[in-house]
Amino acid sequence: MTTATLAGTTVELDAEGFFAEPETWTEAMAVELAHAEGIDELTDQHWTVIHFMRSEYFAKGTGPTVRALGKSSGVSVKELYQLFPKGPAKMAARIAGIPKPKGCI
Amino acid sequence: MGDRIEKVSIIISKGSLDGIYPGLIMANGARAEGMEANLFFTFFGLDAIHAKRHEHIKLATVGNPGLHLATWAGGIPGVSSVMTHYMESKMAKMDFPSIPEFIEMISDTGAGMYACLASVELFGLTKDDFVPQVDDIITVGDFYEMAGGGQIIFT
Numbered sequence: 001m002t003t004a005t006l007a008g009t010t011v012e013l014d015a016e017g018f019f020a021e022p023e024t025w026t027e028a029m030a031v032e033l034a035h036a037e038g039i040d041e042l043t044d045q046h047w048t049v050i051h052f053m054r055s056e057y058f059a060k061g062t063g064p065t066v067r068a069l070g071k072s073s074g075v076s077v078k079e080l081y082q083l084f085p086k087g088p089a090k091m092a093a094r095i096a097g098i099p100k101p102k103g104c105i
Numbered sequence: 106m107g108d109r110i111e112k113v114s115i116i117i118s119k120g121s122l123d124g125i126y127p128g129l130i131m132a133n134g135a136r137a138e139g140m141e142a143n144l145f146f147t148f149f150g151l152d153a154i155h156a157k158r159h160e161h162i163k164l165a166t167v168g169n170p171g172l173h174l175a176t177w178a179g180g181i182p183g184v185s186s187v188m189t190h191y192m193e194s195k196m197a198k199m200d201f202p203s204i205p206e207f208i209e210m211i212s213d214t215g216a217g218m219y220a221c222l223a224s225v226e227l228f229g230l231t232k233d234d235f236v237p238q239v240d241d242i243i244t245v246g247d248f249y250e251m252a253g254g255g256q257i258i259f260t
Binding site: 065066067068070076077078081085086087088089090091104105 | 130134200214215
């Protein structure tokens with residue numbers, strides 16, 4: 001466990017940089033997290049994915065995989081990889097302040 | 106995390122359900138982890154990208170001890186179809202995509218898809234026999250060049 005200061009608040013992160021306490025996340029933090037991942041500006045589509053990730057996490061206890069995102073978020077697999085080039089589920093989970101999604105497909 | 110794998114080249118050489126899925130899962134998973142991934146289809150693995158055949162991939166019921174089915178029983182006409190159907194319905198419940206859907210999805214992730222020239226010639230096929238997601242038909246030399254700097258996985 002490490003801590004980081006995002007948008008003026010100290011938050012707990014796990015060893016891979018995912019939020020340990022998703023409740024502490026704010027949208028202002030997402031902007032800073034996105035910059036750290038190399039995304040200069042979060043578009044409406046980025047936000048669609050981020051909010052979808054969070055709602056799935058709070059409903060199911062784990063974030064969605066890329067396939068689940070492609071099927072249900074309203075953003076296609078192709079677009080997901082354009083929005084989050086370093087792996088959509090992982091990268092979006094980090095920005096959305098939820099733990100790393102589990103699942104193989 | 107210093108030894109992170111950045112690139113994988115996965116060879117699919119078998120044309121059975123259990124011969125094709127693992128390579129597809131690994132390629133898709135590599136892209137999901139942000140790695141570069143290329144798929145190379147050779148010999149009977151070409152059926153995975155064959156436009157007319159990839160909807161009809163069967164589970165091997167003969168010579169497959171993991172299935173715990175007597176070899177003679179696995180050879181009875183229709184058994185392979187029934188077992189394939191059973192396996193596919195189990196996989197669908199777990200939200201596995203079908204092979205055609207999976208090929209399309211993996212291509213959408215940005216992974217490369219290539220057919221082996223020697224096998225294509227051996228089976229008398231052309232690019233038109235394959236699904237549009239196939240990027241090219243390449244030689245083994247092209248493959249090694251493309252795989253440079255990454256890991257190679259043979260399935």
